[in-house]
């Protein structure tokens with residue numbers, strides 16, 4: 001959780017939860033969030049206390065009605081978490097699981113919607129953070145809209161960095177948080193939800209604290225939170241949104257890649273998936289070297305390398321969350337390079 005000095009400084013100010021200025025900050029944040037997805041006319045942003053998962057749980061538990069049925073297309077741990085959330089909320093669930101090194105399939109979603117008309121909602125993770133796979137959101141949204149269903153998106157690790165526009169795709173709701181691509185302090189989630197959807201879900205929520213309809217009523221009424229807001233975190237988030245805007249509104253770095261359903265394709269994983277015995281032995285040897293590698297890189301002060309175990313190959317994730325720029329990433333690569341040299345690895349090629 002890295003953030004800037006100016007974001008931290010915004011937290012030096014104390015606010016009362018009913019202060020006029022604090023209410024203005026909330027109004028500004030809610031407005032800015034819907035602007036970021038081109039949804040000022042169609043959607044509202046409902047902030048919720050807690051981390052990103054709280055927002056996802058609020059989205060699923062509030063928007064899928066008691067007699068609804070949710071299709072979850074998933075390819076990793078965060079997608080699986082949505083399944084658990086829906087089960088906790090006692091919602092009727094059906095799933096399509098894709099291999100963790102492949103994007104979710106719009107064709108499979110379409111086929112399932114064709115044979116199971118009871119499905120009312122479809123949930124998908126935009127970027128499955130455990131593997132880095134960017135799921136083909138535009139294609140999924142097209143299929144879901146064509147079948148007349150409501151799309152719920154977990155965009156936790158993409159919101160603010162990758163394009164997501166209500167003018168390009170139709171979605172009932174998207175959930176994200178204050179501290180990933182938007183470099184705020186942790187402690188705040190939000191759901192951007194279609195006004196018509198929100199209006200129709202009164203009384204559907206499974207938890208008082210996570211009831212988006214009621215939470216929104218507070219903001220629309222007197223501009224206040226129902227329960228004690230994380231005032232400092234909200235002030236920091238306001239500052240983080242200003243910094244995000246100053247950095248260029250989250251325009252895509254490479255517009256040519258906008259809608260590609262990209263795959264994380266580690267050639268080592270592909271090799272192992274052939275289940276060839278000799279290759280598996282290779283993989284085991286490289287596993288030992290991998291752990292030595294991680295230990296050494298951590299010693300250099302680089303903390304955001306997470307050992308991640310895909311089913312078939314050892315791997316690591318570079319956590320690029322918060323206020324990280326070119327200098328930090330160049331530094332990370334330098335640490336990796338010098339560790340490889342220490343370990344006598346001549347090349348970074350698989």
Ligand SMILES: *Cc1c(COP(=O)(O)O)cnc(C)c1O
Pocket residue numbers: 051052053054056078125127128129154155156157177
């Ligand atoms: C980080 C993340 C979450 C959970 O967020 P927390 O803030 O840890 O609760 C959910 N979904 C995705 C895709 C994420 O990357």
